[in-house]
Amino acid sequence: MQFLRLSAPIALLTASLATSSAALANEQLYNQVSLRAEAYQEVAHDQMEVTLYTEEQNTDPAQLATQITKTLNSAVKSARQQPQINVRMGNRRSYPVHDEKDKKIIAWRERAEIRLESTDFSALSALTGKLLQSLKMANMQFSIAPKTRTNSEDALLKEAIDAFQARAQLVTEAFGSKDYKVVNLNLSSSGFARPPIYARSNKMMMAMSDESAVTPEVEAGSSQVSIIADGVIEIAQP
Incomplete structure (x- = not known):
């Protein structure tokens, strides 16, 4: 009989915890917006x-x-x-x-x-x-040499974060609010290689005699290095 009397409070407590967890989950997603910003620059191949x-x-x-x-x-x-x-x-x-x-x-x-x-x-x-x-x-x-790429990415980190913050503020004001907080933020790098230019590729590929050697003349081209800031903000209630 004592066991039966305790069962009801335990059941009520379990139900209460489940309801609180569901409410908390809904509250965490409330007024949350996903944003993406990018900073990039052209870097010469070295x-x-x-x-x-x-x-x-x-x-x-x-x-x-x-x-x-x-x-x-x-x-x-x-x-x-x-x-x-x-x-x-x-x-x-x-x-x-x-x-x-x-x-x-x-x-x-x-x-x-x-x-x-x-x-x-x-x-x-x-x-x-x-x-x-x-x-x-x-x-x-x-x-791009590894050291050069790392230096370029480090220089772009602040620009990417600044761009993310500017976009977050713009979205916040569009919702009629003044404040927001960052829920999460991911920073990643990417690069797009532009094809190099071969100035005298026909001479580079030809068979050459022992008496002469042609030095290849090239234009190395460049790649676009970028830092992407991808995250979620939560807008405060106006």
Whole structure:
């Protein structure tokens, strides 16, 4: 009997807590508005990456591997003489070459890459022209160096927050109120790369003799770096 008498107050207390939680949830969403603001700027590309490759064919896979390695080692040795240029090995793969009936292997073909990266465009362009005497170009691309991007984003943070606050105040006044509070605010970065311009791409891609080396002339282009402020405000009752 004592247990039965206590059941009713406990049930009433549970119902009361559930009602209070629902009311609180509704109150938290009341007069809340989602906003988005953005600050951006154009940042010139200051990092250049060039991918060069060598590709050969031979009936003897061992001789083919030796030939490819010799060409790569020579290119790496030349590149490492310039400390301002970062040298990395790229993809390397070999595959069989079949006869016309695709039944018999008649040779082996191998391709290997070397990747060069630097913020010194002049030095890397000159080295690229030299290495194109023995290698071929697979790709040339430009980007914003990590340190430059971080500095640009840090400079845009305050602008993005100021833009968010200005928009929040505008919306608050449109609702006939003067005050608001920020419920949550997310800051994120993004970037849009504009294509680079190759001034003499036809000469960069052509096979060059040992007597002359053409230095690629390029315009690196730029990217749009932005900071997005995305959040929710709660407008005070007028």
